[in-house]
Amino acid sequence: MAGGTGDSGEGVGGKETSDTPREQSEKEQENQEYVTGLKLLAVLGSVTLSGFLMLLDGTIIGTAIPNITSQFHSLPDVGWYMAAYQLASAALQPLTGKMFTYYNNKWAYLVFFTIFELGSLVCGLASSSSMLIGGRAIAGLGGSGLLNGGMTIIAGAVPLAKRPLYTGIYLGTIQVGTVCGPLVGGLLTEYASWRWCFYINLPIGAVACIFLTLVKVPELTSKKPFTLSVVRETIPELDLPGFALFAPAAIMFLLALQLGATNYAWNSSTVIGLFCGAAATAIIFLCWERHTGDRAMIPFSIVKQRIVWCSALNGAALVVSLLVAGQYIPIYFQGVLGYKPAMSGVNTLPSILSQMATVILSGFLIQKVGFYLPFAAVGSAISAVGNGLVSMFSPSTKTGMWIGYQIVLGGGRGIGMQTGLIAVQNALPPQKLPVALAFLIFCQNFAGAVFIEVANVIFTQSLASEIRAHAPSVSPKAALAAGASPSAVRALVPKGSPELGGVLLAFANSVDKVFYMLIACCLGGLLCAPGMGWVDTRKNNKMPETG
Structure with a gap:
């Protein structure tokens, strides 16, 4: 089969078969008992609430970072506040696919969620920048199994033909966490404390745990009951x-x-x-x-398939754009334009609302049209344009312009966000899906960790040179130590100093250079899109084609 999807090879138990991935999927569907009605709503509701908290945790810190960096005098550490989470998540991500392959989905999911909650508690209690970074790493270890686990549970709950729609609903709904994050983070930071950006996960998480414990979660494949002998058998499989x-x-x-x-x-x-x-x-x-x-941990037999690695790279580019932009756009609004945290969160809503709308719409349209490749290509192209528009932000950018630019950016990300997941689900048999989905999310998290740190390098190096050029009386070291809150940035020069404009321009130009990197990432994702395969997801009786 073209694209390397012809590995009919081995199932989980090593039994050889000549069936194609599509034929194996059909046989699995014949024997699978799917859930409908209120039971389906309960399953979707439990994993969606957990996913909501995970994405809320990812964006809620964005509007809090300027205040955190000012309190801990840790602007050079800003990359680690996001990278520690992404790195820990990426490091464990491939193993989560193995865990969901061999262990009960619900209880494995609850273990990951409990670790995520523990990390949130450590972050809330943090007394230093290092402790906060450690808490973010713990939360990342827990978060590594939530998105993959949620999609694995959904894949076992609904037939293959309906997965694009329900995956779109799931991804679009948990994006509400992304929508609420900047606003809630700004309100908590301004009127309570940035620590409540993490404490808020605890009571909501307790409700989610109780809810999920009471819900019957269907399995994608049959598994042995959990025993110590099963653990001994599967540990060698975890790599x-x-x-x-x-x-x-x-x-x-x-x-x-x-x-x-x-x-x-x-x-x-x-x-x-x-x-x-x-x-x-x-x-x-x-x-x-x-x-x-x-x-x-990362099986080459799966990774070498063109549909899989092209989908992984295309999706990783969009996630990098989401994570990095979510960290530096609040720095622009607070540090450069002087908005308080709450209003800064409101100002980021155009990109997040447009992303939420388009991710749901694209899931619906892919199910109707059948082909996901056009959405992958168009999403990457529009995202590159959106990042290019945002890279023109300056201290004098008009409100209408930064609203419109963010709408373009968020819309592009939403159009292409789930196409890689749909491509892989249609290219592989069910027993390989947990590992394949884990690999996709691993690539997204690892790329996020790397490029968040690269963005930090670009920002800090640029800020030092821009400060020397536009505000020579200000020490670059002082600018880095000040953080990015409105008051800290403006305190770098005496009140009424003519150099204030130079300081603001230095911060704006440094943020812009980060978005140059994001343009390149999205263009790279666009180049990978054709390799995702020209597949009609409506033709369940045909093998995927990768013309």
Whole structure:
């Protein structure tokens, strides 16, 4: 089969079959008992509420970051507040696919959700920037299984033909968390404390846990009851050595980026040593994964299929755009335009509302039209244009312009956001879906962690040079230590100083350069879109074609 989807190969138990992925899907559907009516609503409601909290946690910190950096004097750490979450999530992500393959979906999901809640508690109690970063890492470990687990549960609850619609409803509805995040984060930061941006997860999370415990969650594939013998049998399948190799490689790489941007020169032995260590460990990790075969944390038999890796790269580009923009647009609104946190959150709604609307609409249209490839290409192209428009933000940008630019940006992301998930669901048999979906989300989280840190490097390096050029009396070190809250930025110069305009321009130009990077990311996603396959999802009796 074109695109590498002809690996009819082995199922979970290693039994060989000559069936195509589509034929295997049809056989699974014949034996699957799907849920409908109120039961389906209960299943969707439980995973949606959990997903809502996860996405709320991702965006609620955006409007709080300027105040956090000012309180801890930690603007150089701004990248880690997001990257620690994304890195921890990416490190564990491939293992979540294995866990949902072998263990009961509901209880595995609840374990991940409990860890996510623990991380939120640590963040709320943080007394330093380092403790906050640690809490974000714990939350990331828990969050690693929520999106994949939610989609795995939905895939087992509804037939393949209806998955685009319900996946669109799920992704679109949990985007309400993204919508509420900036506004709720701004209100809590301004009228209570930024700590409540994390405490808010605890009571809502308790309700979600109770709700999910009482709901019957269908399984995508049949599994053995959970026993110690099952744990002993499945531990070798989890590829823990692969995890032990990947995690330090990723940490060393991101730490090299962080230290090179702040404490050390790029040609210092410390930074070079970290890069070399990361590269060496990554090579060993890839060799191990190849040696392990289908039992690897990232099975090459799945990853090498063109539809899978093209879908992963296309989706990762859009997620990078979402995460990085969600961190730096609030810095623009607060640090440059001087809005308070609550109003800053309101100002980000145009991009998030347009994204929420288009992700639901695209799910509906894909089900009607049948072809997802046009949506992937158009979404990436519009996202690149949107990032280009946002890169023109300045201290004098008119309100109508920054509203319109954000609508374009959010609309493009929403159009293409779920196309990779739909492509993979139509290319692989059900027993391989948890691992494949985990790989897609792994790529998104790892790319998010890397490019958030790259964005931090671009921003901090640019701010230092821009401050020297436009406000020479201000120390670049003082600008980095001040944070990005409105009062801290304006306190860099005496009241009434003519250099205030230069300071604001320096911050605006530094934010703009971050969006140059996002333009390139989205264009890269556009180049990968054709490899996702020209597949008609309505023809359940035909194999995927990748013309």
